[in-house]
Amino acid sequence: MASGGEHLPSQRRDRPGFAPGSLTARRFAGRAYHRRVPAVALDLDLVLGNTRALWAAWVADAERRYRVELGSADEATLDERIGNWRPLLERFAEEHAPVYMRPNAEANAALRRLRAAGVSIVVVTPAPKELAHVALAQLGAARLVDAVVSRTPDGAKVLRSRDDLLVESESWSAKK
Numbered sequence: 001m002a003s004g005g006e007h008l009p010s011q012r013r014d015r016p017g018f019a020p021g022s023l024t025a026r027r028f029a030g031r032a033y034h035r036r037v038p039a040v041a042l043d044l045d046l047v048l049g050n051t052r053a054l055w056a057a058w059v060a061d062a063e064r065r066y067r068v069e070l071g072s073a074d075e076a077t078l079d080e081r082i083g084n085w086r087p088l089l090e091r092f093a094e095e096h097a098p099v100y101m102r103p104n105a106e107a108n109a110a111l112r113r114l115r116a117a118g119v120s121i122v123v124v125t126p127a128p129k130e131l132a133h134v135a136l137a138q139l140g141a142a143r144l145v146d147a148v149v150s151r152t153p154d155g156a157k158v159l160r161s162r163d164d165l166l167v168e169s170e171s172w173s174a175k176k
Contacts, residue, residue, distance in 0.1 A: 040114060040168060041156040044125035044132060044148075047165050049101040049139045051127045057100070058092045058131075075128070086130050093134035103140040107162055110169035111144040117172035122156055123148045 045051055059073045068081045078085040114121055123145050125132045136142040152158055159165050 038118070039120040039122055039153065039156040040165075041122045041124050041149075041152045041158045042165065043158070043160050044123045044127070044135065046160050047162055048104070048107055048123070048141055049135055051101075051125065051131055051135050054093060054096060054100040054135070055127060055131060057096060058089055061092060062088065086128065089128060090130040090134060093131050097134055097138040101135060101138045103138070104162070107165060108140050108144070110165045111141055113169040113173050115144055117169075117175065119172055120146045120156075122146055122153055124150070124152050124158075126150060 042048060055073075059070055062068070062082060062085070063070050066082055070077060070081065082088065111121060121144060123132065123136065123141075125148065127135070129148055132148045133142065136145055136148070157168070159168055
């Protein structure tokens with residue numbers, strides 16, 4: 001306890017500790033916010049919308065506009081040849097995404113059903129995060145997704161087609 005009767009941040013008294021194995025953790029273990037959340041991992045390009053054409057268009061535009069040869073256009077090459085490529089990519093994607101991607105009502109309804117069932121939704125993509133976030137916003141799925149990652153998380157069920165997404169969402173709707 002600090003002088004003057006005030007509590008330090010580490011001495012807060014308004015919430016119990018949830019250290020693994022503590023009495024409090026065992027008492028609350030069965031509640032929804034302490035259970036392991038089921039997760040699905042969606043391949044962005046195969047399930048929701050293809051970012052590859054938008055990426056190729058940006059690479060071509062960047063090569064022309066900045067007079068550089070990007071070749072494979074991996075992150076190391078981009079960092080070396082165009083230092084601020086991330087904001088440039090994001091701006092280009094925001095301007096051009098409507099040309100390359102269209103929202104799909106059926107897929108978005110399936111994502112909403114999964115969210116309502118308490119399933120965590122993770123998007124897996126090799127595309128840069130800036131491009132993925134703009135694509136998700138354009139597709140109407142940005143608020144329905146919990147994370148954007150480059151590798152599939154352990155324990156997540158991988159969905160590689162829109163049909164897989166629809167079937168999975170129907171199965172969770174039936175469980176509810």
